[in-house]
Amino acid sequence: MTDDPVIHLRDVSFRYPGASHDTLRNVNLSIERGDFVAVVGGNGSAKTTLCKTFNGLVPHYWSGEFSGTAEVCGIDTYSSTVAELSSRVGYVYQDFTNQLVRPTVRDEISFSPINFGFADHAERTAEAMEMLRITDLADRYIWQLSGGQAHLTALASVLAMRPEIIVVDEPVAELDPARALEIYQRLELLNRQHGITVVTIEHHAEFIARFARSVVLVDHGCPVWHLPVQDAVNRTAQLAEHGIPAPQIIRATQALGYPDAPRTVAAAAELLGPAPNTGTDPAVTPQRDPVVRISGTEADTVARVHDVHHSYRTVESELQTVIDGLDLTIRRGDRIALVGGNGSGKTTLLKLLAGIMVPREGEVIVDGIDTRSRSASRLSDHVAYLWQEPRQMFLRESVRSDVALFPRERKIRGWPELVERTLDKVRLTELADRDGRSLSGGQQRRATLAIGLAMRPTLLLLDEPTASLDIASRDAVIAMLDELSDTIAASVVATHDMTLVAEWADRVIVLSRGTVSADIRPRELFDRPDLLADANLVPPQITELGRAVGMHPAPLNVAEFVDRFHPSATSVHPLLTQGAH
Template sequence: MTESATAEGPSAPAAAPAVEVEGLTFRYPGADRDSLRGVDLRLERGDFTAVVGGNGSGKTTLCKTFNGLVPTYWSGTFEGSVRVLGRDTRGETVAALSHLVGYVYQDFGNQLVRPTVRDEVSFAPVNFGLADHRERTEEALELCGIGHLAGRFTWQLSGGQQHLVALASVMSLRPGVVVVDEPVAELDPARADAVYEALADLNARTGTTVVVVEHHAEYVARYARSVVLMADGAPVWHLPTRQALERAEELERHGIPAPQVVRAVRALAPDSPAPLTVDEAVRALRPVAPEPEPPAVGGVPPAERPEAEPVAELSGVRHGYREVGGGWSPVLDGLDLVLRDGERVALVGGNGAGKSTLLRLLTGLKVPREGTVRVGGTDTRTVRPSALADRVCYLYQRPEQMFLKDSVAEDVAMFPRGRGREDTDALVATVLERVGLSDLADRDGRLLSGGQQRRATLAVGLAMRPSLLLLDEPTSSLDTASREAVIAMLDTLADTIRCTVVATHDMHLVAEWAERVLVLDGGRLVADTTPARLFVAEELMAAVGLVAPQVTRLGARLGMSPPPLSVDGLLARLAPVAAGTDEERREHA
């Protein structure tokens, strides 16, 4: 039995709990071990619960038992019971359970079935014959901030916009339980906040029980009232959020390091309770903060860099698509850009800013409507994309699109073997070891967890040995341990890859890895700078929907200029003050 949440959440109602799991064990067909084993778990009505744990710990499989997909569609050996709002899922159809449990999947694109956004959001209430379907549709569109997209076709949307549509389509049914697998995956930070605010509002206003599968401890701290830690197919404990975050070392062992503000306060003010927000961390650290430093002034200066050899160049690039009605929808508008040898480039901006389109233009998979794209001096209009594959590799935003063979090893080997490399087997073994997937080499990549798929696609890219590596949201859906492994691998690529460009909403990745940041907004390049300079440009950050990492916001609130980009950077500047005498700390306070 796990420890149970008993505080900082709603009191247990007399009615049946939202979710009650007893003795649950499940094994997928052909698997050599149980994905879930002996699960006992109780989620009270009205709770906001975060399910955390490393990739492959069983989080998603557990949540799919709540709406009957396991074992109805994902069949296997199922023992024990799962009851939702008092009803045993084994005695209900998936259709019946959809009235009780709304589910937004990690591969959310597959649950969009209607042509336009409004059609999609209204589909479920119309299909169930609800008289107030129009009201529900408009409410859900407003909750998710996508009312302006109502008339757009879903296939025209960016990945982040599609995620919001999938969430709105679930919210339109107002189910008793809503499960969201990776709520902020592929969303820019401002929209990620909006999604969680919508979930929190739904939870508070209607009493809907919210369950999120999450790797971002910051969102867990800010919004969840209880936390379930999963490991090896079973809950380790189920605790109120603040108590869970006090177990920082245990969380870190399971691939979920505590939020940056928790790590900072534990190091500098260990007697203070674990902070759940930046505001709480500021209050805890104010006594050890130095005198405020003069703030940076001016706009966003460009990054300074040597004029290294160009790897790719874009000149006067305009690109977009024709809408079904015949209108023109621009995606990139008059883009001029040079990518140079040795650069680590982060490409950032809100959902729909044009990041993924820019990456596809660099591969030659698309050619611009106007302007020129050159890779290694070659105009992409003059050659087939396959001819550029030796120089540029693009890793898709949706990792499942990268798997064409029956095993991860075969997918990784496909390109070098097709190019006649004699050392292909040794190369495959090396890259799989580097991404930590040697034990899964014979597994079908399409059947791996989301985080495992991300690492497998990186292995595919490493095996191609390109001069220009393009990654679209490489850390999305990764637990923190896997995310840090990706950053470490990117750090070691300079010996084989001349330039790496990462399109990302992960500001921690930007802070810890990038040397140059390109900011897109409305298809235009609005800033070409460094992480430190970007994060202090508050007006620009707000305009393009970006939010600086917690530790950067904490440092700025404490008067540090420039603010730190990492917890280690913060500690290096504040630890000497914290280690001083009481009199010295009073002088600095």
Template sequence: MEVLRVDNLSYTFPGQEKPFLKKISFSLQEGEFVLLSGESGSGKSTLLNCLNGIIPHIWKGELEGEVWLKGVNTASSSLDRLVQLAGTVWQDVESQLIQLKVEDELVFGMENIGLEAEEIDRRLDFILPLVGLSRTSLVRDLSGGQKQRLAIGAVLAMLPQVILLDEPLANLDLPGAHSFLKFLRGLCRQGRTVLMVEHRLDLSSSYVDRLFILEQGRIKKDLQGKELVVQEEINIINRPGLTREGGLQIKAGLTKEGDPKIKEALTKEGDPQIRPALTGDNRYIEQSLNRPLKVQADKSPVAVEAGGLLISYGKKAILSNLNLQVKRGEKIVILGENGTGKSTFLKTLAGIRKGCSLQYKHFEILGQPVRKNKPAFFSSNIGLVMQNPNHQLFMDSVYREVGLNAPGRQAVMEVLELFGMAELSQRHPLSLSQGQKRLLAIAAIVANKPPILLLDEPTIGQDYFSLQKILEIISWLNEKEEMTVITATHDRKAAESLGDRAFIFSKGRISKEGGRDVVREYFNKYR
């Protein structure tokens, strides 16, 4: 039975002349599990907002064609009717969490569609094990991955016929991602229909029945059958790109002989959007990126050293008895399930400690005791790319955002070209897709060339090509400038490329540490 039909859909944003979505047509049947993928900024999130009625009821612009949801025309129906037919989990989950406690968040949607108290309690008992959270927990205390699970649970608790998911795996740890995908597969067997936007094809391709590839606002491919979907994943990963090896480095990690030099790779077979920054009048890349790092501490070979570190919020210990040493120029990855303290640790290193208390035997950054460090020390020497890019984008254009840290117009444009964002220079940062926002946040921090670069889930929302670009640029900076890079990630490709050494966080402690073999062992457990 058909549950969703799209007929010749086009959409043009207000103030724009050309349509962003162009003549899209497809239908979904009851019980289908469909994956929607494509490069960042290709229109995936915009398409979802056309399907659930956000466009045209809330977002204006010019909408052509029709969307039919269970026989209801979304343009002429009311939103309160549509939310009972289709449930949506946004890419930015924090924007849809409005309650103080976990239980209140899960109950809110069910109450609004008029469920009886007995049915609400029954569904709560069913959904709480999926989200893995205490019903009394405060939403503000949850990690990014835990908030993701909560937002997903709140939508699924309403049991809509059609479930629309925008990057739902983005902040989930590996066991949580596989558990969630199996749960969705089960819902489809019961007759629900799922349309999921996702870049992580390596995780999701074996679960879905069908794959749409969106390119420049059009559906380029519509593949049905698991074999074709898995084959398309292989084709995308191995697409020629920044290096001669294409996607090989992303799959296998960097070679043991050392990181490739990005300049050499790019000038051989580069993306035309990026190549000018490396082969033209390249004074910033050659001079500014090659200038000495702005280290204001002593010449200690140690970047970070902590002994007996305890980080707590009130009476709750987030990390305890942490002992570690990171040398200058190392690439470190921090692995672990949601809620194990990875983001808290990175924020502590960056000097962001509002509401938390520290205890330690010794704790030094770049050879200086932490207790003596002032805000200027952290801003000059440590760059943090946060898990949610909306928390650190402040300016009114992409150009000005990078310009906060880059010295002059030439420098700004070359950084934007390096990251493939020159054509977006006049766009407002908050008008970008989540993947583009994350790319911009990394570009703005890298422009300052901090001696220590902290990355909290830097590859979320990135298509394979953008992901490879990020990994190549960061690896080049690490190799050429001995920039210390510490990355918290759930992404295997990022971990293998950015992890010469790994710490695994578990229950607030370091449960294991080692080299690349530890990274492989960690991810192989969840294959």
């Protein structure tokens, strides 16, 4: 037990109603006041359930079998209420859209301070919006927001209460990389300057290493250990076993013979010094010309977007432009990463390609079909769209039934075998009879991928498929996308995951202000600071490290970095296989 625990759990166990075993098992955990704690572990390890004991949702909302004692800010959560704890513990949920209840952003952020009777509610609201750079969204309706903008609004509504504890479940899951970094910087500011205890549930090891003060590793409903961050990141092998491979800079430096784990790119660059050969490597020289891909026959074209304009009508009947004169051709074999800041139009473009929406102007042709001429349900024979919010794809009583829905209804030959094979690919066979809505966030992502794979489309569209996934699951998604090249003509992934961009994509479409600002290869994207800044993008850690030690062009993965820095090291160090493809 720490000297001043703000959270103290003693022998806490919890079982959800109807479950056959405990989700939390005899948990003993103390978190010191003013700590910045990262809770880590694989999908389904009970990280979220553990954190819901901090604000009383377990056991007051989820009224299962609870035993033991949980004290938060000196209050016994069992004899308290969720309402009482809510003024002390701010919580941004993984399914954050469900906590947005007011019509506009300003209304949402001011809702709790007004209800608690704070006279300075307007000041608190303005302060929270300014901290997260969303003042320009103040009068925007919640339903008009992108996923990332809605996430920021949920966090701002928590900050406006100035709580003693802030718990954020997957704080960067749907944010563009630049804003994700800023979120952590803001949380660090709240922690260090205002003494607020911060707890994040996180899969991104680079944020854990850089910002956390301590780390709790959870497995099968119980903390394995709670350690200072440096001790935690030094346990690279054990973290990797639980789906949290070491950050790229740690894997690179340790492969080069440095046992101490650097926690930032600057520290790693100082440790390594300049690269022995900083000249341009002709084997990886980027092509400076955009990859417009105008060559090829019409038969190679999977989809074409021509001079498309699309707007949403606001409550005031004004048109808000999202897509503005966009042109794009998708060709057979393309592995496209669709990137850009929150609100840049990525999700809208995917929905236009899927026929879920039709453009106000221009045309969208998919597999030779004008999307205006056919319903979205009939277009699903040709294109599969995996929603940003996984719960929207669960229609049946079990994951197996959801995966089987399309191939069974379309009478695809051998569909039962197809379903079982697909479930096995995404490692969900053991959970196939569970309702998809009852799964963890990462498990839900894998289930939606299975639904899309079972449709065997010509064009596969994925909206943030790796958000909320542990690294092992994310790597499994990338590997599955690799395997699909023989059965799916082209894939388009809207993503903020720059590692996915670097390791999977062969083409990057950058959206900015409703149009294509660049159509290039990943290596060139990361060599363009101006383009990265304009699109709110941040390169992978290893790319930043490569630039910091003088490599040009910058490397895309750890193995490439090590090979160029010290060629003989590539084949001898096991860390290079973590998260590599």
